[in-house]
Amino acid sequence: MDLLEYQGKELFARHGLPVPKGVHASTVDAAVAASETLGYPVAVKAQVLIGGRGKAGGIKIAKDGTEAHEYAGEIIGMDIVGPHGEGPFKVHELWVEAGSEIESEFYASVILDRSAKKLMVMLSRMGGMDVEAIAASDPEALVKQHVDPLAGLGETEAKEIVAQAKIPEEAAGQVASVLVKLVEVAQAEDATLIEVNPLIVNADGEVVLLDAKVTIDGNALFRHPELEELPEGADQDPQEAMAKERGLTYVSLDGNIGILGNGAGLCMSTLDVVAQAGGRPANFLDAGGGSKAEAIIDALEVITSNPEVTAILFNIFGGITRCDEVARGIIEATNKIGLELPLVVRLDGTNSEEGLALLAEAGLDNLHHEATMLGAAKKVVELAGN
Amino acid sequence: MSIIIDNDTKLVVSGLTGREGSFHGLRNKAYGTQLVAGVTPGKGGQDVEGTPIYDTIKESVEEAGANTSMIFVPAKFAAAAINEAIDSGVDTVIAITEGIPVMDMLPTYWKAKEKGVRLIGPNCPGVLSPGKANVGIIPAQFFDQGRIGVVSKSGTLTYQIGNELKQAGEGNSTIVGIGGDPIIGSDFIDILTLFDADPDTDLIVMVGEIGGDAEERAAEFIAAEISKPVVAYIAGFTAPPGKQMGHAGAIISGSSGTAKAKQEALEAKGVRVGESPTEAAQIAVETLRAL
Incomplete structure (x- = not known):
C-alpha cells in the first residue's frame, strides 16, 4: 500500500520526525483557507502516487491569496504523467504546506533489500534529484548501508553513514537522528520503502523532511488499522475497486481479453501466452482456491463490467481446486449474469472429466472448451477480434 | 534419493x-x-x-x-x-x-x-518427493517419480509443468515450491545446490516470476557452480510495473524485476528458457533424453 505524501508526513510526525506544517485540502476554497492559516509563502502540492510532480507542474509556491487560488485551481483536476510514462494520475487532493527556505537538499531512504534480506539505508548529500540520477552521476555520493535485522540502526552507525556521505557538519547530528528514526518507523509501521527527497536544511539550520514516499506492507495492515482506513490514494480503476470490495486479486490491463486463472503464477503465465498468441489481456484475476459458484460469479461480474472486454478465457488447473466445482460455478454464473460474450474454458487437473461433462451437458452456446493452455489462448484471441 | x-x-x-x-x-x-x-x-x-x-x-x-x-x-x-x-x-x-x-x-x-x-517458504505449496513423501498442498497425482528436479516460486504453474512432464512420460525426483513472498527461507540457489548434489536428479527445471533478482542471481550461480542442465520458465512478461501480481513478491519496481531481464540473464549464462510452460516442459524432456 502506497501512502500519499501527506499521509506519509502525518506518519513521520507521529514518530516525532520534523516535517513542515501543512493542511490537506480537496477544493480550491479549502486550499486558500489553509494558505491563509499557514501564512505565505505556501507550497501547493498535488497528492498523487507518482514522482516527478514538480516538473509536471504539480507543485507551486504561492506568495499570496491570489496565487494560492490560481495554483490550487490549476492543480486540482490536473493529469500528471510519471517520468517513465506512468499514469496519467488525476489530482483530487492537495497538501498545502508552509513554505521552507531551502539552504541545502539531501536524499535519505530506507528500503527492503530483498536480495540481502535486510533493510538498507541510503543517504546522499545530493538531494532533490532522482536517486537513479544520483547513482549515475556520482555513485560515491550515494552511501548504502544494511541494517542489522536484530539490532536495528544505532546512533553510532548512523553517524558513520552521515560522515561517509559528507553531510555538512552543522547538519550531521540532526541527519543521523533522522536516519535512526526512519529505520524505527520502517520497523514499527511495516514500511518496506521510505524515501525522503529532499531532506533539507532550512534557513534556521533545521533539518526537515520535505517529501515523503512510503510503502506499507499490505500483509501487515492488520496491525495498523489507522493506515488501513486511509482513503485510497491512487486514482483507482473501477474494476480494481470493485474486485477489491469482493476480495479478488485483480489487476487492470489495457486489452480486450478478460482472463481468469487459478494461482498467481499460472494466471501471469496465461496473460503471457495470450499476448504471444497476438491477443491483448484486459486483466489479471487470480481466483485462487475460490472455485465456488459465488466466487466465479463475482469474478465474471468484475471482468464483464469492463466495456472493453470482448471475450473471456478461463484457465484452470485444478490441484486442490476441483474442476467439477469450477464447472458448476461457470454454468451458474453464466446463467445468472446472462453472459453472452464468448467464453473459452480450459479445465485440467482434479476431476476435470466430471467438469467437462457438466459443461457439455449445460450446452451453453457461447462456451468453447479447449484441452490445452496454448490452444485456449489461440482460440480466445480468434474470438476476441481486435 | x-x-x-x-x-x-x-x-x-x-x-x-x-x-x-x-x-x-x-x-x-x-x-x-x-x-x-x-x-x-x-x-x-x-x-x-x-x-x-x-x-x-x-x-x-x-x-x-x-x-x-x-x-x-x-x-x-x-x-x-x-x-x-x-x-x-x-x-x-x-x-x-x-x-x-x-x-x-x-x-x-x-x-x-x-x-x-x-x-x-513461506507462502509456498510445499515439497513433494514422488513415491516417498509429500509435505504441503501439492496434488501428488500430477507427478510421477523420475529424474527431473523442479524448483518454483508458483504452485499451480508447477502443477501445469509437472503434468506436462508426466504426459511426456517423465517424472520428478523432488518438486520444491519456494514461495512467492519477498522474503523466503530458501532461494533458487539453495535448492539448485541440493539438486546438483542429488544422485537421483539429472536435470533441473526452474520456474521464476517477476520481482526481485533471485533469478538473475541464480543465473550467475548456475554458470559458476551447477553441473547439471537447467531449463527455466519465467512468468509475467505482460505484467505492468508497480502492480502486485497476486504473490506479495511478484512486483516490478521501477525498471527492475522484469521477466525480460530475468530471461536475458538466464540465457546469457546458457540456460534455455521456455516461452510457455508447455515449451519449458518440452525442452526439459528433450534435454533429459539427450543426456
Missing part, C-alpha cells in the same frame, strides 16, 4: 487441528508421509485421526521423533510458529502460510540461518 523430504521424514504439523491443516496434513499422511504429530497450544493430549497432538513442537521432537515441521498457522501467528520450530530441534521447516508480514520474516530468516535449520 531425493531432496529435503523422503521416507525418513517424520512430520509434525503446526495447525493440524485447524480445517486446512487437518485436510492437508491427513492428505500428506494418506500419501505415505510419516505424520508423527500435530501441534496446537492447549490441545496437547488430543489426537487427529490417531495422530497425537502436542502443546509444543519441541515435545513432538522429543516424544514422537519429528524431524520436519510444517506450518499451517494463520499469518498473524505464523512467524512465531516458525521461530518455535527453528528452536525445537527439527532440521527442516516448511511454511505454507500466506500473508506473513515482511518485518516478521526478516528476523526469522536470520534465525533459521544462524541455527542451521532449512526453511522452505
Whole structure:
C-alpha cells in the first residue's frame, strides 16, 4: 500500500520526525483557507502516487491569496504523467504546506533489500534529484548501508553513514537522528520503502523532511488499522475497486481479453501466452482456491463490467481446486449474469472429466472448451477480434 | 534419493487441528508421509485421526521423533510458529502460510540461518518427493517419480509443468515450491545446490516470476557452480510495473524485476528458457533424453 505524501508526513510526525506544517485540502476554497492559516509563502502540492510532480507542474509556491487560488485551481483536476510514462494520475487532493527556505537538499531512504534480506539505508548529500540520477552521476555520493535485522540502526552507525556521505557538519547530528528514526518507523509501521527527497536544511539550520514516499506492507495492515482506513490514494480503476470490495486479486490491463486463472503464477503465465498468441489481456484475476459458484460469479461480474472486454478465457488447473466445482460455478454464473460474450474454458487437473461433462451437458452456446493452455489462448484471441 | 523430504521424514504439523491443516496434513499422511504429530497450544493430549497432538513442537521432537515441521498457522501467528520450530530441534521447516508480514520474516530468516535449520517458504505449496513423501498442498497425482528436479516460486504453474512432464512420460525426483513472498527461507540457489548434489536428479527445471533478482542471481550461480542442465520458465512478461501480481513478491519496481531481464540473464549464462510452460516442459524432456 502506497501512502500519499501527506499521509506519509502525518506518519513521520507521529514518530516525532520534523516535517513542515501543512493542511490537506480537496477544493480550491479549502486550499486558500489553509494558505491563509499557514501564512505565505505556501507550497501547493498535488497528492498523487507518482514522482516527478514538480516538473509536471504539480507543485507551486504561492506568495499570496491570489496565487494560492490560481495554483490550487490549476492543480486540482490536473493529469500528471510519471517520468517513465506512468499514469496519467488525476489530482483530487492537495497538501498545502508552509513554505521552507531551502539552504541545502539531501536524499535519505530506507528500503527492503530483498536480495540481502535486510533493510538498507541510503543517504546522499545530493538531494532533490532522482536517486537513479544520483547513482549515475556520482555513485560515491550515494552511501548504502544494511541494517542489522536484530539490532536495528544505532546512533553510532548512523553517524558513520552521515560522515561517509559528507553531510555538512552543522547538519550531521540532526541527519543521523533522522536516519535512526526512519529505520524505527520502517520497523514499527511495516514500511518496506521510505524515501525522503529532499531532506533539507532550512534557513534556521533545521533539518526537515520535505517529501515523503512510503510503502506499507499490505500483509501487515492488520496491525495498523489507522493506515488501513486511509482513503485510497491512487486514482483507482473501477474494476480494481470493485474486485477489491469482493476480495479478488485483480489487476487492470489495457486489452480486450478478460482472463481468469487459478494461482498467481499460472494466471501471469496465461496473460503471457495470450499476448504471444497476438491477443491483448484486459486483466489479471487470480481466483485462487475460490472455485465456488459465488466466487466465479463475482469474478465474471468484475471482468464483464469492463466495456472493453470482448471475450473471456478461463484457465484452470485444478490441484486442490476441483474442476467439477469450477464447472458448476461457470454454468451458474453464466446463467445468472446472462453472459453472452464468448467464453473459452480450459479445465485440467482434479476431476476435470466430471467438469467437462457438466459443461457439455449445460450446452451453453457461447462456451468453447479447449484441452490445452496454448490452444485456449489461440482460440480466445480468434474470438476476441481486435 | 531425493531432496529435503523422503521416507525418513517424520512430520509434525503446526495447525493440524485447524480445517486446512487437518485436510492437508491427513492428505500428506494418506500419501505415505510419516505424520508423527500435530501441534496446537492447549490441545496437547488430543489426537487427529490417531495422530497425537502436542502443546509444543519441541515435545513432538522429543516424544514422537519429528524431524520436519510444517506450518499451517494463520499469518498473524505464523512467524512465531516458525521461530518455535527453528528452536525445537527439527532440521527442516516448511511454511505454507500466506500473508506473513515482511518485518516478521526478516528476523526469522536470520534465525533459521544462524541455527542451521532449512526453511522452505513461506507462502509456498510445499515439497513433494514422488513415491516417498509429500509435505504441503501439492496434488501428488500430477507427478510421477523420475529424474527431473523442479524448483518454483508458483504452485499451480508447477502443477501445469509437472503434468506436462508426466504426459511426456517423465517424472520428478523432488518438486520444491519456494514461495512467492519477498522474503523466503530458501532461494533458487539453495535448492539448485541440493539438486546438483542429488544422485537421483539429472536435470533441473526452474520456474521464476517477476520481482526481485533471485533469478538473475541464480543465473550467475548456475554458470559458476551447477553441473547439471537447467531449463527455466519465467512468468509475467505482460505484467505492468508497480502492480502486485497476486504473490506479495511478484512486483516490478521501477525498471527492475522484469521477466525480460530475468530471461536475458538466464540465457546469457546458457540456460534455455521456455516461452510457455508447455515449451519449458518440452525442452526439459528433450534435454533429459539427450543426456
